[in-house]
Amino acid sequence: MKAIFQDRYGSSDLLQLRDVDRPVAADNEVLVRVHAAAVNARDWHIMRGDPYLARLMFRPVFGFGGPKTKIRGSDFAGRVEAVGSRVTRFRVGDEVYGDVGDGDGAFAEYVCATDDLLDHKPANLTFEQAAAIPLAGSTALMGLRRAGVQPGQQVLINGASGGVGTFAVQIARSLGAEVTGVCSTRNVDLVRSIGADHVVDYTREDFTHGNRRYDVLFDLVANRSLGEYRRVLTPTGTLILSGGGVSGPRPRLFGPMGLTLSGMMRARFVRHRVLTLTDVPRSSEILASLRELVEAGKVVPVIDQTYPLVETPEAIRYVEVEHARAKVVITV
Incomplete structure (x- = not known):
């Protein structure tokens, strides 16, 4: 599969589109075919290892010379491709949205996430809009x-x-x-x-x-x-x-x-x-609450720009340097 790969800390110029192995869902995980993923300030902080103090405080995310997970991106929306043996809430073909958590990996054609970090996509949103939320x-x-x-x-x-x-x-x-x-x-x-x-x-x-x-x-x-x-x-x-x-x-x-x-x-x-808010909890319960607000018409995601997967480095640069308003989304 195609994915945005990073092997050391630095600017978005270091991000590369590579062919990597497609992940395999563990017993409590869901494999999702990604249709859209969102860029957050978190992405460039991890990409640069900035600030230095974060490298010491958030060890599951930050390694010594580079991020522990080599594929960036946390928020995504897509369709379920496969489910682990212990997953009961989702079936193949379901439209879902969620957050990978500390592992990252959403800037790719496929991503695995535990079922407690996913929820059904709001029915009234596109994949791009849903990816902007988590x-x-x-x-x-x-x-x-x-x-x-x-x-x-x-x-x-x-x-x-x-x-x-x-x-x-x-x-x-x-x-x-x-x-x-x-x-x-x-x-x-x-x-x-x-x-x-x-x-x-x-x-x-x-x-x-x-x-x-x-x-x-x-x-x-x-x-x-x-x-x-x-x-x-x-x-x-x-x-x-x-x-x-x-x-x-x-x-x-x-x-x-x-x-x-x-x-x-x-x-x-x-x-x-x-x-x-140093560590915002991620859970299917929070995503369900957000879905209810969206489906009730009380919250509407606002998207500034969309970029194809190959232009992810430029999308992150835009968020980091150009002070993007609202959300920037990657289409896959």
Whole structure:
């Protein structure tokens, strides 16, 4: 089968389209013929081994000289090709979507995943739309769930036009919150179109110096200090920290993890609740919840660009360097 292969850390120029052996499903796995896969910031972080601290903290993913799994990609959608002997939820021919987990391997014609990381594809979506959901949608849903968002609360999404942000805006709205999205000028209309009640253009206004206070601030950018974020929270407000940051020519020591670590260390000593999403759980239960939201018309994946499998290096470069909005999807 064809797959995007990487043998050492570096830029997307190192990614190659190669012929590799097709995987074989274990007893608890499903073999899927991939029709589409999504690009996440996670892909270029692993591709570059960036930041260095992640190589020490996430050993199942990061090796010494390169990623432990040589084929990139985590999110996918496709049709079941074969099932393991212990799999009962899926049959050959089923349309599914899911996340490979720490193993990666979705930028390929076939991928294996355990059955607890899969769900039936939302009936009203294309394969491309479904592939855009798993990691970004799970991150948005779990962050807002952990924060306990309630109807009528004020929720701010910093990075509202990104992959996770576009899901967070819609999910927060589905929970009954009044949502403010922060984005650049070119994305104001997009963020408003997916349901944000208020949109802050960060090129013209600094939300950390405004008068509005928020019950929940979901940060996906890591471009402000912990103190600046806390300044705009209500006295009992919740701050959710979930990565962010931009790439550079060389891996950084901490990158966006610096803010996350600061939040973890200071969480016990501040009046606000500080949540850090360092490891978002993946499960069929979360995917089923997202499918229900999609099929109810409350969440619609937003796709910026699609690329064929052979152009995966360019797709990752676009996400890494060009600040893609919403999701970028690979068609297989």
